[in-house]
Amino acid sequence: MYVGVSIVLLAILFLSVGLAVTKGSVDISIGEVYEIIxxxxxxxxxxxxxxxxxxxxxxxLIRLPRIILAISVGAGLSVVGIVMQAIVKNPLADPYILGVSSGASLGATIAIMFGLGTVLGSNAIGVSGFIGAFTVSMLVLVISNIGGRSNSIKLLLAGMALSSVCSAFSSFIVYFANDAQGMQTITFWLMGSLAGAKWQEISIIVPIILLGIIFFSTQYRTLNLMLLGDEVSITLGSNLNKYRHIYLLITSIMIGILVYSSGMIGFVGLVIPHIVRMVFGTDHKKIIPIASLLGAIFLIWADVLSRSIIKGTELPIGILTSIIGGPCFIWLMIKKTYGFGGKN
Known part of the structure; x- marks a missing residue:
């Protein structure tokens, strides 16, 4: 079943790329799309x-880069969501749970309100968001190790504390800056968008996300063990602390790159892992590849909807994923047959 589903999802992904490129203000046949590709x-x-x-x-130059970025972001967020849920052993974890979203928001706020575009270039918001997200992730690691080795609970508490601090500083800057246009820019960026996709950036983003997915696909045994908890892993002769640090470092780089390229897109890294677990169980050997494919397909069509649902304008994709993801997650929560893995 697992191999068959993987092949079907690959075929759907390939077909989705061709179909999604045809959707837009200019009608293009799928044959023309593949001829050009x-x-x-x-x-x-x-x-x-x-x-x-x-x-x-x-x-x-316009549609295909955007779709390739959607594939990278959808796959990356889905895999990072799975890894984060294993690291903190919490089914409610998403890629932004350890304060990454607040760090990215603070970085973007500083870039807009203090005019860092002259220093960081035209993509100052994305660069600052990456710096903020990565810095907060590293601080979470440092703080969680103070007074003893980190564990899933200390990581969550450190993430919550830093998230509150970053949110407070963002609000402080916005309050005193009194810049209505800057506020609007920040709000739009935080809602997520794939409109700025360019081949130059994609040539960097895709290899990083792909390498991250491949790496975590090889770590399924350790990720399975993380669901059982630190106490069980120690009795089995494995110390998860080192692996947790390595995984957080790699996920931080992946999330920082995704924030840089698309802003904040919620619910993908929360809902997709749960859907895959509901069908295939909790074995990370199976769910990581499946989730990456499903996340990529989901975000391709979410992007198509975001630019076609309202004629003449583009709905921020983060709004759409939340509208879809919220009800789906509520439905998953009330499913009695669904389990997260480990000790439920």
Whole structure:
């Protein structure tokens, strides 16, 4: 079943890319889409027709980068959500649980309100969000190790404390800056968007996210053990503290990159892992690859909806994922047959 579902999801993902590129203000057939893609990748076809022109620009320069970014963000958030839930042994954990979202928000707020664009360039908000998210993640690690080795409870408490501090500083800066336009920019960024996708950034983002997913796919035994808790793992001769630190460092880099590229997109890293666990159980060997594929497909179509649901404008994708994800998560919570794994 697992192999069959994986093959089906891969086929759906491949088809979704072609179909999603056709959706928009300009009607393009799926045949034209794949002709342009194959020409750009393998130089197959007529250069005069496929190598330039309005359709080429819409497919290759605007829509396809956005869809590739959606795949990376959806897969990355889903896998990081699974890993975070194992690290803190909490089914309510999501990629932003350890204060990452508040750190990113503080970084973005500083960039907008203090005009850091002259220093960090045109993507100052994303760069500052990455710095804020990564800094908070590292501080969580440091604080959770004060007074003894960290564990899942200390990580959660440290994350909650730093999240409150970052939120307070963000509010403080916004209050005294009195900048209505800056407030609007921050709010829109925090809602998430894939509109700024460019091939130059994708060439960096995709390899990092892919390497992270591959790494965690090889760590399924340790992640399975984390669901049982530190006490059980010690009796089995394995100390999870070292692995927890390594995993948090890698997830922090992944989340920082995703925040940099798309802002804050909620519920993907919370709902997708639970849906996959409900069908395939709690074995990370199976659920990590499946969740990455399902998360990628979900975000592709969420992005298509976000730019087509209201004619003439684009709905921030974070709003849409929350509208979809909230009811789905409530439904999952009331399912009596569903279990998180380990000691429930």
């Amino acid at each position: 194959f020409y750009k990748l393998f130089h197959v076809g007529n250069e005069d027709i496929l190598g330039s022109g309005a359709i080429h620009d819409v497919v290759w």
